[in-house]
Amino acid sequence: MAALISPDLLKRLEQLQLLARRRSKSTAKGERCSGxxxxxxxxxxxxxxxxxxxxRRIDWNLYGRLDRLFLKLYEEDRExxxxxxxxxxxxxxxxxxxxxxxxxxxxxAVGYVALCGFDRVTVEPFPLSVTQAGTxxxxxxxxGRKSSIxxxxxxARLKAGGVADFNQALRRGAMKHRALGVSVVLSDFxxxxxYEEGLKSLAHRGSEIHAVQILSTxxxxxxxxxxxxxxxxxxxxxxxxxxxxxxxxxxxxTVQSYCQRLQEFCRTRxxxxxxxxxxxxxxxxxLKVMRTGGMWR
Amino acid sequence: MNxxxxxxxxxxxxxxxxxxxxxxxxxxxxxLVPSTVxxxxxxxxxxxxxxxxxxxxxxxxxxxxxxxxxxxxxxxRPYFAGKLEGGRFIVVILDxxxxxxxxxxxxxxxxxxxxEVAKLIDAMYDNxxxxxxxxxxxxxxxxxxxxxxxxxxxxxxxxQATDSPTRLLGAIKLAQNLTRxxxxxxxxxxxxxxxxxxDEFELQDLNLAYHRxxxxxxxxxxxxxxxxxxxxxxxxxxxxxxxxxxxTNALASDVxxxxxxxxxxxxxxxxxxTNTASLVFVVSQGTNGIFRLQLKNNDALAVDNTASVLSxxxxxxxxxxxxxxxxxxxxxxxxxxxxxLAVAASLADPEPSVDFVVLDDIVPEVWPSGNVxxxxxxxxxxxxxxxxxxxxxxxxxxxxxxxxxxxxxDNVQVAKALAVKLSSWLVPxxxxxxxxxxxxxxxxxxxxxxxxxNPLDSTWPLRVSFPIFIANTVDWLNPGAPIGIRxxxxxxxxxxxxxxxxxxxxxxxxxxxxSTTASGELIFGDTFQQGVYFATYGTxxxxxxxxxxxxxxxxxxxxxxxxxxxxxxxEATVPVNADKEEWRWIAMxxxxxxxxxxxxxxxxxx
Numbered sequence: 001m002a003a004l005i006s007p008d009l010l011k012r013l014e015q016l017q018l019l020a021r022r023r024s025k026s027t028a029k030g031e032r033c034s035g036x037x038x039x040x041x042x043x044x045x046x047x048x049x050x051x052x053x054x055x056r057r058i059d060w061n062l063y064g065r066l067d068r069l070f071l072k073l074y075e076e077d078r079e080x081x082x083x084x085x086x087x088x089x090x091x092x093x094x095x096x097x098x099x100x101x102x103x104x105x106x107x108x109a110v111g112y113v114a115l116c117g118f119d120r121v122t123v124e125p126f127p128l129s130v131t132q133a134g135t136x137x138x139x140x141x142x143x144g145r146k147s148s149i150x151x152x153x154x155x156a157r158l159k160a161g162g163v164a165d166f167n168q169a170l171r172r173g174a175m176k177h178r179a180l181g182v183s184v185v186l187s188d189f190x191x192x193x194x195y196e197e198g199l200k201s202l203a204h205r206g207s208e209i210h211a212v213q214i215l216s217t218x219x220x221x222x223x224x225x226x227x228x229x230x231x232x233x234x235x236x237x238x239x240x241x242x243x244x245x246x247x248x249x250x251x252x253x254t255v256q257s258y259c260q261r262l263q264e265f266c267r268t269r270x271x272x273x274x275x276x277x278x279x280x281x282x283x284x285x286x287l288k289v290m291r292t293g294g295m296w297r
Numbered sequence: 298m299n300x301x302x303x304x305x306x307x308x309x310x311x312x313x314x315x316x317x318x319x320x321x322x323x324x325x326x327x328x329l330v331p332s333t334v335x336x337x338x339x340x341x342x343x344x345x346x347x348x349x350x351x352x353x354x355x356x357x358x359x360x361x362x363x364x365x366x367x368x369x370x371x372x373x374r375p376y377f378a379g380k381l382e383g384g385r386f387i388v389v390i391l392d393x394x395x396x397x398x399x400x401x402x403x404x405x406x407x408x409x410x411x412x413e414v415a416k417l418i419d420a421m422y423d424n425x426x427x428x429x430x431x432x433x434x435x436x437x438x439x440x441x442x443x444x445x446x447x448x449x450x451x452x453x454x455x456x457q458a459t460d461s462p463t464r465l466l467g468a469i470k471l472a473q474n475l476t477r478x479x480x481x482x483x484x485x486x487x488x489x490x491x492x493x494x495x496d497e498f499e500l501q502d503l504n505l506a507y508h509r510x511x512x513x514x515x516x517x518x519x520x521x522x523x524x525x526x527x528x529x530x531x532x533x534x535x536x537x538x539x540x541x542x543x544x545t546n547a548l549a550s551d552v553x554x555x556x557x558x559x560x561x562x563x564x565x566x567x568x569x570x571t572n573t574a575s576l577v578f579v580v581s582q583g584t585n586g587i588f589r590l591q592l593k594n595n596d597a598l599a600v601d602n603t604a605s606v607l608s609x610x611x612x613x614x615x616x617x618x619x620x621x622x623x624x625x626x627x628x629x630x631x632x633x634x635x636x637x638l639a640v641a642a643s644l645a646d647p648e649p650s651v652d653f654v655v656l657d658d659i660v661p662e663v664w665p666s667g668n669v670x671x672x673x674x675x676x677x678x679x680x681x682x683x684x685x686x687x688x689x690x691x692x693x694x695x696x697x698x699x700x701x702x703x704x705x706x707d708n709v710q711v712a713k714a715l716a717v718k719l720s721s722w723l724v725p726x727x728x729x730x731x732x733x734x735x736x737x738x739x740x741x742x743x744x745x746x747x748x749x750x751n752p753l754d755s756t757w758p759l760r761v762s763f764p765i766f767i768a769n770t771v772d773w774l775n776p777g778a779p780i781g782i783r784x785x786x787x788x789x790x791x792x793x794x795x796x797x798x799x800x801x802x803x804x805x806x807x808x809x810x811x812s813t814t815a816s817g818e819l820i821f822g823d824t825f826q827q828g829v830y831f832a833t834y835g836t837x838x839x840x841x842x843x844x845x846x847x848x849x850x851x852x853x854x855x856x857x858x859x860x861x862x863x864x865x866x867x868e869a870t871v872p873v874n875a876d877k878e879e880w881r882w883i884a885m886x887x888x889x890x891x892x893x894x895x896x897x898x899x900x901x902x903x
Contacts, residue, residue, distance in 0.1 A: 091331035190332035229325035232333040239333045240325055241340055254339040
């Protein structure tokens, strides 16, 4: 646990609470307001008594005044499903501060905040690796603060590798987690096939989505010049390019344009977007950027 | 637009080389990246989709191609036809005499002079014109006026030093004629100044720069060599030689005499500074052959360390003295060794079987066809009568003529002489203020010596110079006299009449074909090499020797100034700073550098 998040930061995270704009529609009890009526201390409404209702929930004071039987309804607190889509592809393993390490820290922080709020946390790493199937299984449906240590351990055991299909992973996740909740996507969003379809399908389910794009410093400002043959770490695709300092600005513009396009796409789909450099201090990202970005309060 | 050196367009072949370098598959630096998505987008945004994108996206290549094209364009020396202000007219006189072979400067004076001239050519502007004259015994226009530096360099490269003495007068006069009525003229003389004939020239307004070549050094040189029958020892030949030391140090050397390359004598001489030493070798000679004198010392000038002379075997010559009685003359003639003298009172046969005829105060009815010494006689053809002179003073005589060698007229008085007008082929040797007193010449192969006064009417027979003159005359009129000329002088000899081809063998082994004139006269002018020449005609071979034998050339100390005429003096110039164009080399360097840079760029990024 200590390898992912420092104890100090954990203490500060404990004070945070995930924000959800929609009421929870989960069936399991929790601590989130939901549209369902149930047992809680929060009064919601009255309704006429019908035979079979629990007599303990009849408002006898009202019966005394109106001589009619009414049932007193309370709002039921239910859990908030939090799904973390964690990009564990080969491309995430790059960077002086590896993007994957940074993404796991963010995932751990989100998960911890959720666990502290009695929400149900599921981590969906993609691509799925057969060797990590056991670990992935233990990262599903994690609930309760006590599970956080186990949660962190399992998270730390995950390794980056393989070729990711971003769209397919998010599509499957959307189908699997039908309950409305919060989805956090931690990726570099550098899939050759694009990211649009995946985000669309996720947003279509009505989930509240937070997209955190994590890029390394080397990707934002490359320092290798000359005639290069760049090789894609996932696909092995090669591309020849002549690069020099005089073209650095053009490259920056390209990256900025790419990120802005992603941001615009997210905005139109109601997805909250955050860009994070892998060498960004974790405190700043979690306690400032993501807080102001509406992830939690 | 035209091009001065369109052949430089050949350098355009380097343009495809750069492109080929560019198109060649280069080894790129392989770099593993997380994803090529960003790089692909980057390339898509910065590249155009035209088929020439490979040539366009690299500005470095474009710049290099432009630079290369400009450099090639510059090398072609493009120009537009137009009117330019006339440039300088430069006349370069390069001394090619023997003294320029001196090695007191490395590698030689001549090489250094050529280097200086080459610098002058390099410093020419495009509108300057230059003439290259080579001045030796004769002046040669090596290159007519031109602005083409290539032609000038080629002409300069072909110039070679000769073994002939320096005669700068002709070259300077030619330069004066060439520069007359021209603006911006310069005459540059590259020489050591060892020319004795400059006092005959008036400098006037000639813009002459004298570039002194050489620093001077030790040198011994043979300045005279001749062979004569020994006056006292019958059957012996006396070889007279004079060795001059032109330097300011006393020098010593072994002197060896060879006859047909067999050593016949050796002496050790030591000569004080700026002094001369005379040597006499007495040798017996059985056959015709060549005497060669050799100095064995390593001095600064090698060409004057050897001299050759052709000597024919001693034979008795025959002479006919036609006189009414002249004891002095008869005794002088009889004192000449190996001379059979016949005396007659009149000339009956116009073709007597003698080598020459002496006419002493006789006017023959028929002039002899052979060589003649005519004393106090007149001929209506050659010596047109002009009266007589009483007590004509002797004011001048040409001591350089072979007839007057060792002959002095200082104490000679003449009481009466003939006043005649000489034919043009007769050269006055002794002159009075109003008429020549002694003349000599050769007309159609016939040598004639004429004395305009009766020796008995003068004090000359009482002087020692008289028998010497008679002896010189016998030598000069004798057809068997040694044949030798100075380098650069034309060789002419009368061969049996009829035009026939003659092959001349030069000392360096080469041969030249020529032919005699219709009258059988052989004239050969290419005598700029010292040594023995062979003239072969039919089955006969004639030898003659060419020697430097010039004391001015042997005195190799360069002259600080040239005395031109009575008042003109030209000081040696110091090297003048000249604007030397170097752009061609820079342009060439630029070409090479661009190619190298492109190659290095590929090597670095490979």
